[in-house]
Structure formats: C-alpha cells, structure tokens
Amino acid sequence: MRIVFMGTPDFAVFTVDELYNAGHEIVLCITQPDKPRGRSGKLAPSPVKEWALEHNIDVFQPKKIRDDKSINYLKEIDFDIAVVAAFGQILPKEILEMPQFGCINVHASLLPKYRGAAPIQWAILNGEEKTGVTIMQMGVGLDDGDIILTREVALDGTETGGELFDNLASVGAKACVEAIDRIGNGEINPVPQDESLATHVGMISKELGKIDWGSEATKIERYVRGLNPWPTAYTSLNGKNLKIWKSHVVTDSELSHKNVDVSNVDAGKVCFVDKKNLFVMTGNGILSLDEIQLEGKKRMDISAFLLGKSILPMEELGK
DSSP states (O other): OEEEEEEOSHHHHHHHHHHHHTTOEEEEEEOOOOEEETTTTEEEOOHHHHHHHHTTOOEEOOSOTTSHHHHHHHHTOOOSEEEEESOSSOOOHHHHTSSTTOEEEEESSOTTTTEESOHHHHHHHTTOSEEEEEEEEOOSSSSOSOEEEEEEEEOOSOOOHHHHHHHHHHHHHHHHHHHHHHHHTTOOOOBOOOGGGOOEEOOOOGGGGBOOTTSBHHHHHHHHHHTTTTTOEEEEETTEEEEEEEEEEOOHHHHHHHTOOOTTOOTTBEEEEOSSOEEEEOSBSEEEEEEEEETTSOOEEHHHHHHSOOOOTTOBBOO
C-alpha cells in the first residue's frame, strides 16, 4: 500500500521501518517540528525525521496538523492509508476520511485501558500483570477508535520503562504490518471499544519521579523501574540529588539473614548499611537501593558507591 506515516519518537521508528521492510511504499513521513536539544539548544530532528531522511522519503512537519494548510497539503498526496504511531497531535475528521482505508493507530496499551500519552510507563507504575498493543481504526476522539487487533504482553515485574518501550515498539510494528495486510485483503472486522472500561493516563513529568518514602516499598520499586530511563525516580542525600536506577523490595529472609532491627525507624531513614547493601525504610516495607547516581557522579552499583561514601544507619533521605 501507499502509506502516509505519522510519528515522532523512537517508538514510531520501529513501525515505519517494519512497514518499509515489508514492501509497503512510504510516500510521506509527517512528524513534529524540530525541537531544541541539549545544553546548546540547537534544533534537532525527531527520530522519525532522521529515519525518513536516511531513506530519501519526503518529510512534512506541521505545527498544527488540523489547520487548512496541512489539510490542503495532504489533499495533494496520493495515498491508500495513514498509519499513526506516537505522532503527538490529534487528526481532524478531514484527514481521517481522506485515504481509501482511513487512518490506523499503533497504541501501546490494551484499549480501552490506558488511553493517553504514556501508557507504557503507567502499566508498570500501576503494577499491571499484562499490557500490550492495540491497532485501531482512528476516530475523532483520543484513542477511542474501533479495535482492529490486539497483542498481549505479559509483565514479570522486573522490566523497566525503557525495556517495555522497546518490546512494545517491536510488537506494535509487527502487528501493524499484519493489520494492513488484513485490511488490504478485506479480512478485518473492527470492534467498537467498551466505553465503560475506558481509562485515561496523563503525561509523565519529572516531578513524578520524586520519591515519597511514606509510600509502600512495592510502589516505590515500581516507580524506579517505570521511570527508568526518564525521568528516573529520585530523592536527596545530604542536600544532593540522588537518582535511583535499580532497587528491590527487601524480603523477610533478607532481614532475618542480616539480623536487621527495623523497630522505631521512620520512613525515609537508612535502616541497614554494610559494604554491599543499603536498605531504606518506607511507609510499608523496606527498599534496597541497588544502583544509584549521586549528583555530580556517575551511575554505579551500591557496593561501588559505598566504597567512597560513608552512610550511617538512621541517616535520612529526601531532606
């Protein structure tokens, strides 16, 4: 098929590359305008734009896909279907109705659950046992179109946001190719979403990573994984920012083996430390900090960190 592809981040590159390698013709890539990056503030292209330029495919970067200029531009393009993956703008009805086979979207959740901007991270943050990808026929609302197909992915409670991102991007790319093949063969029967089961999630912000030590250890551990690699879960130690890259909930057997006394230890305070371990009390349970990064230092495992840093029991984090 002749495809207009709309996407912006790395997640979208998986899909457009899979479509291209499957033999479909990508006639145009639409992506967000270049944005400042790094300390220099120099404008940088999106990953999708970089991919398009590498493959000699035309690029269109509208500030607003809904304006007349964008709509008129697309009216001049000959395409069979539009594929959207993490584009970042809502399409107007005029564009949705342009191609013969409409517009389909690759969404990284099992719709109608987790409509919105950051379903991958929220699946981990909320402790889901499974997530997945939905290929849907796009409607005028936010992720509310009819479902073409879904692919489930089990969560084992160890994956980070970055790892799940890559996994779902790969699963979604393959599912999109399958969906387009079915569409071309007239083999699909889209199913409306059950609105009563719809849930919405918002954007991930840096502030979301600030650890509340009064929360349960299991919740904090999920945030450490879900917000890795960005924005990361963080706290403070002696007035310096401390990123937590990896952690685990301390088991009863670990406590017994190390003879840890946690009586009268407030949340946020170190309750055990030796050459290889640093345990912190939470509102319910104990969290082991396994890989951390102190402000101005490199990322390191806890044993390497403790070689050069003296931390005492009852020292408080987050203050």
